[in-house]
Amino acid sequence: MARPVWSGVLSFGLVSLPVSLYTATDSHTIHFHQLQRGTSDRIRNRRVNERTGKEVELEEIVKGFDTGEEYVLVEPKELDEIAPGRSRTIEISGFVDLDTVDPIFFDKTYYLGPKGKEYTKVYGLLEQALEESNRAGIATFVMRGREYLLALKAEKGLLAVHTLHWSDEIRDPHKEIPDLPTTGKASSGELKMAHQLIDALAIDWRPKDYHDVYQEKVAALITAKQAGETVEKAEPAPKATGTVDLMDALRASVERARSPKDTGEKASTSTTRASSWSLRALTKAELYEKAAKAGIRGRSGMSHDELADALAGAKRS
Structure with missing residues (x-):
């Protein structure tokens, strides 16, 4: 049985539903190790202090933002403390017509399951209502130090979460792609x-x-x-x-x-x-x-x- 990648509470209105998030897809890419040509010696990546050349343990590493003049140091726990949704809640802000969400916004898919049999009635009610209305719940939540925008929708008897790109992450194709057709149509x-x-x-x-x-x-x-x-x-x-x-x-x-x-x-x-x-x-x-x-x-x-x-x-x- 798969282990959840995130657990918390899904809330819509005054209704709260304990849930768990599961990865919906697998990758079957064949992975290779890096070897030095002519040998069977593994090549490994290490965290090395570029001044001393010595390897640094993970717990000794902090994050630093380069301002151009100096580094502003930030501890990992400081990022956790300011993260929105620290209560581990997916709070739906509203429901949109699913057909109005452009496919380019969809990123990764997760399955959402109830965290216990006692919550299956609330879970099933929400799934059925979303299926019949063809709507998706829009919410934000934090997972692994990152905030996500998501769409919650019904899919064949269960609830699925699709993480969405933020609007400013969508590139303008007319600025990115040269030689797009602008004049002249096909006969x-x-x-x-x-x-x-x-x-x-x-x-x-x-x-x-x-x-x-x-x-x-x-x-x-x-x-x-x-x-x-x-x-x-x-x-x-x-x-x-x-x-x-x-x-x-x-x-x-x-x-x-x-x-x-x-x-x-x-x-x-x-x-x-x-x-x-x-x-x-x-x-x-x-x-x-x-x-x-x-x-x-x-x-x-x-x-x-x-x-x-x-x-x-x-x-x-």
């Missing part, structure tokens, strides 16, 4: 073809259809190196589509995306297409090997994408 023909391509590539959202191909390749690389073998390098990224070639590329894309519809219904086609896009992350050699095992005819003359489409179709069948 009616290009726009029509783009809509057709989007419709042709429409799929149902099934998260389980997607997996982290890169991490699988990293694991395969480690296994191959253990066995003294080599692995095939990934194919280079496709060339950028120029303005002159845009209509041709759109038209060809629509024709290829529509082709599976002749042999199945739209739902089946959507599943096939999602599987096809996942397969395209593999190299041609890997696709060919899978095609050989699946007994796909004509595989020797197929391109990388044709192999992926054929495998996806065979998988659906």
Whole structure:
């Protein structure tokens, strides 16, 4: 059973609910140690006094803010003493229409659970009310020395907390990104073809259809190196589509995306297409090997994408 990362009280109006906060997601990134090349010697980071060169214990370290002329020293406990919400309370200041919160504000997701069976009725009441009203509670709280803005919402029978970015943390894209389109629109023909391509590539959202191909390749690389073998390098990224070639590329894309519809219904086609896009992350050699095992005819003359489409179709069948 998971351990809570924070415990406290959720309050809305005059109602108080003891709760615990749990991490909602995991990372499956493969972690490496740092070694000196040519050896198996670990490289470690240490806290070292830059003047004396001696290592410093954690309890001897204080925080210092550089004013440009001197350091203003701050003890960790002083930060705790001034932190808002020292009573460990998530106090909801109001409820907003969930559809009005721009997705860019959402950061990390946590599950919120009642701290004891005796509080399940209040917990369930709030979850049901938020679900039916499509609203989210907005609040702030402090965790691990940092204040968070959050949205509390109902999600499939439980309460979830989404930490939000502060408004001044959202960057203006027009100041950050060069070459954004400002003048000139697509022609009616290009726009029509783009809509057709989007419709042709429409799929149902099934998260389980997607997996982290890169991490699988990293694991395969480690296994191959253990066995003294080599692995095939990934194919280079496709060339950028120029303005002159845009209509041709759109038209060809629509024709290829529509082709599976002749042999199945739209739902089946959507599943096939999602599987096809996942397969395209593999190299041609890997696709060919899978095609050989699946007994796909004509595989020797197929391109990388044709192999992926054929495998996806065979998988659906």
